[in-house]
Amino acid sequence: MQNVIEEGLLHRAPGRPRDNAVRERILKAGLDLLQEVGFANATCDAIAERSGASKATIYRWWPNKAAVLIDAFVERLTPELPIHDVSTLEEYVTFNLKQFTRVLMGSNGRLFAAVIAAAQTDQDVQSAFLSHWIKPRRALFRTLLERYRAEGLLPDNYDFDQVLDVMYGPLLFLLMVRHVELTLAYAENLANMVLNGLLPR
Amino acid sequence: MQNVIEEGLLHRAPGRPRDNAVRERILKAGLDLLQEVGFANATCDAIAERSGASKATIYRWWPNKAAVLIDAFVERLTPELPIHDVSTLEEYVTFNLKQFTRVLMGSNGRLFAAVIAAAQTDQDVQSAFLSHWIKPRRALFRTLLERYRAEGLLPDNYDFDQVLDVMYGPLLFLLMVRHVELTLAYAENLANMVLNGLLPR
Amino acid sequence: MQNVIEEGLLHRAPGRPRDNAVRERILKAGLDLLQEVGFANATCDAIAERSGASKATIYRWWPNKAAVLIDAFVERLTPELPIHDVSTLEEYVTFNLKQFTRVLMGSNGRLFAAVIAAAQTDQDVQSAFLSHWIKPRRALFRTLLERYRAEGLLPDNYDFDQVLDVMYGPLLFLLMVRHVELTLAYAENLANMVLNGLLPR
Amino acid sequence: MQNVIEEGLLHRAPGRPRDNAVRERILKAGLDLLQEVGFANATCDAIAERSGASKATIYRWWPNKAAVLIDAFVERLTPELPIHDVSTLEEYVTFNLKQFTRVLMGSNGRLFAAVIAAAQTDQDVQSAFLSHWIKPRRALFRTLLERYRAEGLLPDNYDFDQVLDVMYGPLLFLLMVRHVELTLAYAENLANMVLNGLLPR
DNA sequence: ATCTAATCGAGACGGTACGTCGAGTCTTCCC
């Protein structure tokens, strides 16, 4: 039954189908180059050469270099930052900040910093990062936050985006400025501070 | 006698002296272009043309495009962010976040972002930014925060650096990611959220 | 029974037979494009699109773009340049030069020029043009010239190929260089000059 | 006096002057490549690499590959085809056809063919070839032909341009179609045929 | 009053990557 339905619905496009192995080789090459030589030096020519793909193929599927690298970035980081449902806001904030810190402490931290840095000088990166990372992930987080608010765990007058900025902003700021070391202890203290506020209770 | 003394003291280099007006025209052109077309499109050729200077002159005094803009950054921003003493922590946080936001909202915001971005790939920029901006300003802020803590306005167990990260991190995060507009209202809400925490009181 | 006999006699290849309508659509599309946009811009993709054929079909039957266009060229021009038998050399030269000029003056002139031009940069065109146009036509002309020589109408020491070069060379030269207009009057004067030579009789 | 005048007239342009050695290296590389690999494979990348110039420099001074090669063509062939004055029409025709044939037989033959071919698809090449090569050279030849006609060595009713077409057309036709080898013997026979005509005297 | 040494504007230059385009090949499904 399932087969019949799929047969009818998923009408295969005519012509040679896209070779997914090529897509993956391109993304892998992009990711490797991003870590090895940085965003600016991860050229499309190099990606093409290393992946064994042609530049034409790259540009058929991505509008520019930035899009390729962001795509690779997203594909790499998405599984490393799964969205878990936890029962209370304390748990939620603490868990996510520690999880995110753990990612930023590894080699992916440099990746994150490189992407955000590139976004400052490249409009393509900026919009790709927004539409492929920030926007979709925020949409997912929003439903959780709405539940917390409905349960009275989060003040009514707080803007969701801003809540997330307060959570993740300090971590990314530290990642990029590096005035002190990024540690799990920092993340825990941060969670506490963010939850309770600067004013004494 | 006079000559000899001046010779010894000032040790004037032979040849035509540097024309300071050119330096200022270059910095101004760089800032203007940054504001108008963004970092990537603020090309050295454009800076040269607009300032009436030659590219050779630019590269004689700065190693690259980023250096020009960082130079402009320090010169422009330092006077715009004076440190004011206010009596309560609420006032302090609100005042400083709004003041900083006002700076970031203008063309200097791009400048700030560009410097932090450059720091991700350039160790010199990184340490220069730390030692000429972050560290000295944090040292000044620290004395204020210590007073607030002594007066019981700030919990004892909060790390000073982290307090500042929680304040400025969200703003800089928003500056660089730009998922929503940076406004004074955002800054006020942020101050409120940071002071009271995410948990309901 | 019928089936068996046909099978044996015609030795029909297995599978779907070649669709001759496709061949003609391809040649027509190639010819049209050749005249409209010239040899260089008559791309295979455009031929495929206009003819409704796929590129694979084109490359199954012709080794390359040049072959397609030459094939089209020959098919178009052969009926337009029939070989007529005339009794005297004067008539022969005058008739053929005028007939050829008439062809070159129309849109087929650009076609001819395009093919010869393409032959300069494309070995495939060169040999195709020689084997499909020059060689077979010269073979036919040769028998006529031999008869004229036998009748004493053409000096014995003249090389046949060279006679044809002297006849057609000037026309093609003018076609390609275009320093003056190609006209029937030009052809008539040319015939006279070629027949009588430059020296006064 | 002379100095004063030159001082006033030849006012040097500001900025770094064009490096003529680069221009010559580019033209030489273009010619060499043309000879070695043909027009189609004489790519701009190859010219840049071989000449040691950058592609940007090539495209700063020439609009495209064809222009580079035509420029080289004129500079190369002009000194190789000097115009000599000879006393009789026979001598004149024989000498010039042999001289021209000698040029076409060498590597410059491909050059000539390539330029005429390029002119078929490129209006700029067409007019440049006419104005920089055909027109000025024909003007020079015309005075010679006028003298021959005045001396009764050339029939009165022959058009000068057509006389030259009859002389050079066959050679260029052979050059481009290459149905037989181009030799000095061919040139001599051609001269004889052109002078005496196809009809027996 | 020259001489020397540096600055400056103009712009040519080598280099590197960009993003595009066409040729010719290969892969899938349909008939």
Place this chain on the structure above:
DNA sequence: GGGAAGACTCGACGTACCGTCTCGATTAGAT
């Protein structure tokens, strides 16, 4: 097996910006 659709590799195209260089003109102090 023939054919349409279209993905793919290869390689050249022409453009843009970077940072360097080479000029002549300029501007001072030194002789």
